[in-house]
Amino acid sequence: MDVPILRQGEFLIATIQAALSDNDLFALRSKLFEYVVRSRALGIIIDVTALDILDSFGTRTLSEIALMCRLRGAETVIVGVQPEVAFTMVQLGLTLEGVTTALDLEEGLAHLGRRSKLLKR
């Protein structure tokens, strides 16, 4: 299951559309990082609205993406974590610590927009 990545100005938007296998998640990590390097993006949004679970592997991979991109100067925002998924993640012990989250795509873009303004001052 390939995850499409769109460019919107200086940001990238990756929208997960269906359940992902571990290998799909690895593929997303490589592709997204490659795009970040190539496009010099300042921010990335990963929309996980369609995911019905986020287990330890999925969460770890999202954290890794955020850390790698941060080293390239880009901030990652995870948007659309469903309420049941959030509840389960915390029970499992997963916190996505150090990764920015926002309610939805709109809020995520607003956050990145504010950050990018600050950077350009």
Place this chain on the structure above:
Amino acid sequence: MTEDIFVPINSDLDIVTARQNGRTMAAELGFQGTDLTLIATAISELARNIVRYARHGEIHLQVLGNNNGKRGLLVEARDEGPGIPNIAQAMQDGYSTSGGLGLGLPGTRRLMDEFEITSDAENGTTIRTCKWVRSGL
């Protein structure tokens, strides 16, 4: 009574199949909302452990009933892998021998109502977990 489901686990794609089967079976049993996510996530963790540590195994899903009229879902993960040398250690948050987060087993225990492990080097590992349908009180 719904029939048992056996999902062979041989690759990461089977992890997705197992959790989707589990979610469907749990929904048919009457589980709702967050419980469906808890069960699907627990199955995902157990199936991944099979792929990671034993390579091959099976997830067995079975409807349970008890004499109080309570119904539940049994999720049993079986493999003939190397076994878990130290179960107490493996049940600690943050302990991992594979570079993972070390939350798979202790986390799964928190997601489910009952949890039991048997493991040795000869027979591999069997983890039986169960969640009961909450009565709508």
